[in-house]
């Protein structure tokens with residue numbers, strides 16, 4: 001039932017890719033959200049499978065459950081009357097399909113694309129180019145970026161920290177069970193032009209997207225060492241140095257190697273420190289326990305401010321969706337939004353991870369190719385009128 005107290009119209013949303021994440025998060029969130037209406041599902045596989053949930057529904061069951069048509073391809077959906085009724089699409093396919101579906105969707109619909117934007121730097125360039133020419137929203141589902149606390153950090157970095165000089169980023173999770181299981185092919189095996197797969201693409205993509213939003217830094221070259229799982233070959237510990245424009249430097253430490261206790265207790269531990277001309281901002285804690293951490297601002301003018309509460313990724317399955325989804329739905333109905341994970345942030349993340357995987361192989365600094373200019377890329381063939 002629509003919220004009787006809200007004047008906001010419903011956003012009409014199609015979900016592309018109906019695997020583990022869509023069935024457990026996007027579809028139930030949308031169906032419980034008063035401001036959303038699902039128009040269609042696109043899923044090529046009649047019985048989607050995931051090692052993370054053996055009980056995924058078939059497309060026939062999804063069609064009945066959500067009372068919407070299920071299309072086998074995005075092209076079939078585009079040719080359907082449901083596409084005419086659709087404001088926005090959520091792209092939650094396997095990584096390798098993000099690009100193709102994204103290029104067909106940008107310019108016609110608002111897009112919420114799952115992270116990482118793509119696993120190929122050239123594709124990231126093309127998506128970013130197309131998104132920059134579109135008058136529709138293009139957002140990545142880096143949920144941490146859309147937290148109120150992240151906007152606060154972003155504003156404090158701008159107004160108090162000044163010119164960012166160095167960053168320390170630490171992210172640890174109890175995820176060996178995920179990256180050391182050979183069955184979890186999508187999380188551990190590189191495909192296409194991917195230089196590797198594991199904790200970097202799967203998890204550091206969140207930390208990097210957050211850092212690039214709050215600091216605005218522009219990565220230029222990367223040196224990285226990785227430890228790999230003996231069982232699967234996936235990277236499970238990544239340590240990198242990222243040189244950025246403006247003589248700034250970041251040190252990155254990510255690892256899946258925390259001891260696993262239980263799904264509730266085994267939270268992600270995150271600590272970020274941002275040093276700049278005005279002082280240092282520290283933000284850290286355990287992502288599912290806000291009381292475990294907070295923000296501290298220590299400035300050269302003597303300020304020493306503590307704000308309790310730590311919020312990072314929002315991956316609650318219950319409820320009507322994380323802040324990123326709420327922002328997306330608002331944008332789909334015409335409200336002006338702050339896009340805290342746009343295509344340029346996605347491109348920086350893909351470029352950094354690509355260079356990290358390359359550097360881990362070559363043992364050298366890998367230079368990041370600057371973002372291509374619009375004239376060099378003929379992306380127009382992918383845009384719709």
Ligand SMILES: NC(=O)c1ccc[n+]([C@@H]2O[C@H](COP(=O)([O-])OP(=O)(O)OC[C@H]3O[C@@H](n4cnc5c(N)ncnc54)[C@H](O)[C@@H]3O)[C@@H](O)[C@H]2O)c1
Nearest residue numbers: 017018019020021042043045048050092093094097114115
């Ligand atoms: N934001 C987060 O915290 C978070 C968490 C988990 C997963 N994810 C992301 O969500 C996405 C999906 O992950 P998943 O675990 O559900 O994967 P999955 O493999 O379980 O599901 C992906 C589905 O996409 C379908 N698909 C493939 N190509 C398609 C195409 N061209 N058109 C339509 N559907 C297509 C597959 O058949 C599959 O059912 C990935 O990008 C992943 O990184 C994000």
